[in-house]
Amino acid sequence: MAKILVVDDEHSILETLQMFLYEKGLTVFTADTGERGLLIFEAEQPQIVILDIRLPDMNGLDVLKSMMEKQLPSKIIMITAFQDMETTIIAMKRGAFDYIHKPLDIDQVEQSVDRAVRILRIDRDTPALKPIIVKPGSAFQIIGKSEKMRDIFKMMGLVCTSRVNVLIQGETGTGKELTARVIHMNAGFKDDPFVVFDCSAVVDTLLESELFGHEKGAFTGADQTTTGKIELAGNGTLFLDEIAQLPLKIQGKLLGFLQRREYTRVGGTKILKSNCRVVAASNCDLAGQVNKGLFKEDLFYRLKVFTIQMPPLIDRLSDIPLLVEHFLNKINLELGTKVTKIQDGVVERLLTHTWKGNVRELENTIVQALVGCRGNVLLRDDIDRILTRNPSLPALGLEAFSLAHVEKDHIQKTLSRLDWNKSQAAKILGVTLPTLRSKIKKYELRQN
Ligand SMILES: Nc1ncnc2c1ncn2[C@@H]1O[C@H](COP(=O)(O)OP(=O)(O)O)[C@@H](O)[C@H]1O
Ligand SMILES: [Mg+2]
Structure with missing residues (x-):
């Protein structure tokens, strides 16, 4: 039989709730001060508490805090005449199970109590999951054992140690960036940088200089020479996200870089070299973009030397x-x-x-x-x-x-x-x- 404790200084409320909850088959305890409430809470360890915020001797929010500190599975339902945002937020932050306004709607109390009883029962009847030991670095773990994901793992294994360009295609949220990171982590050059360049996040005019860097004085506001992402990637991986969004002009310059492994900063003449590995990702079909004339065909073929198609979750x-x-x-x-x-x-x-x-x-x-x-x-x-x-x-x-x-x-x-x-x-x-x-x-x- 579930035990319930009601703490309120209004005796009419105590009586009404006591009768009502008793009829629902609960064992009811009542207290009209915070201090008495806390004593009964410790002695009886009730599964459910209904707790008023305005009490003669203590603030109900402090009573809530003391109860939560006992780390019992009890569900604590706050009742109050306060309608303000702050009190509600504090109560929920301190771990209250629910928050009910006065004047009390007995239906609402019943719903909340029933829900608490149900959750306590589910908790009791549900076995805990086996704890999983979290390995260091496992923030970048690709989970999956479906046929489709096993194919992806195989492809990653094939491609990770070389420096060939990789194109990862798939809908948003399928794990393209995660896959790129894991490929990098399994490469012989994993201690070199992994640099992300989001082709859709930067305004057109800045894209070129973000990617290739610029020389001092290259344009208004360029008061010092800046390294681009290619340079930052060094011997590591340059991840070009949303590659389809790259403007055609910059696609040309990127193609030149992939062909010769050489480039210049914006406004510069010095030829720079980079050996970084390029992994590109796209959530739209790049071949389709090529057909529409929105993506350079040569660049497409350069990038798709090795293509990984991420399956949507529904598959x-x-x-x-x-x-x-x-x-x-x-x-x-x-x-x-x-x-x-x-x-x-x-x-x-x-x-x-x-x-x-x-x-x-x-x-x-x-x-x-x-x-x-x-x-x-x-x-x-x-x-x-x-x-x-x-x-x-x-x-x-x-x-x-x-x-x-x-x-x-x-x-x-x-x-x-x-x-x-x-x-x-x-x-x-x-x-x-x-x-x-x-x-x-x-x-x-x-x-x-
Ligand atoms: N197979 C997976 N296993 C574990 N987490 C995944 C998996 N696929 C995606 N995620 C997680 O889902 C979120 C979205 O993945 P992300 O690589 O950013 O997708 P995309 O780049 O395709 O939009 C990330 O938090 C990522 O860690
Ligand atoms: Mg992404």
Whole structure:
């Protein structure tokens, strides 16, 4: 039986909540001061706490802090008459599970308590993932065991030790830059620089000087000689990202460099040499750009000596479980979150998304989910909420086409748009309030 502690100095609230929660089958403790609340918290270790912010002896936010410091799995729901931004932010930052405004809407309390109970149960029933030992330098690890990724690994192995030009093509977020880095890390010259030049990020007029450098006085404002990226790359790798965006004029100069391995700085005459390895990436089909006259054919052939085509994530869904574990570990390390469990159904939900943004979108989804996570388990609900917010058509997963799914989705959207005003929503949806309430319960909908 779950234990719940209610801390509030308003006795009418204590009584109402006590009765209500008792009827829900919870063991209820109450306290009307912060100090008493803390004593009961330590003695009883309740799974759930409902905590008022304005208490006679202490600030509820400080009580929250002391409770969180005990590092128990308890979920703490704050209630307050304050509507301001600061208090809400502080409470959530200090680890509050939820934040409910007074006057209390008992439905909202129930939803929040039910959700806490559910999460505690999922946490209890979900086994922790095996901890993964993070190897040094593994920030640049390419995860995948699908046939398609194994082919990519083979190609990387073939090409990494030589200095031939490599062209990596693929949609955005498929791991082109990561692949380029890993090729570099496995090259005989891995201690030399890896220099990124994003051909789409610099204004045209500066591109040439960024890439090749310029001499003092080459143009207005050029008050000193500057080294370009080619020079910075030295004997290492020059990664030319979004190569299709390179203006034709500079494509010509780059071609000259690739043919002769010599170039001059802007405004200079001195011939400079470079032995850097060039890896270029493009998210559009370069051959198509050549046909349209937007990309120099000679340069295209120079670059594509060795081509790697990164598969979109939708073509290698079998990699998703591994990627999810990898990102959980990575993000836990980076953000200090402690999510070590994945609820059943999370992976299945991820498999129904189309992933237009590929691995980057998957990584961002997990980051967002972990930031919103109030426990150790990555919840299906959290993923669902994020993917519904950034919808792309369901690709697989017939469940997504079921009437129940559509109904659930529609009710959720309607409620969100109306700030969860249920009577308004019921009118718009053309159902009675009790019907709406029962559907909210059935689909376990809640206000985000
Ligand atoms: N196979 C993979 N394994 C692990 N992380 C990946 C993989 N593919 C991409 N990523 C991660 O996804 C994000 C986007 O990758 P990136 O190389 O920048 O893609 P692109 O250059 O194709 O847009 C990066 O954070 C990268 O580390
Ligand atoms: Mg990129």
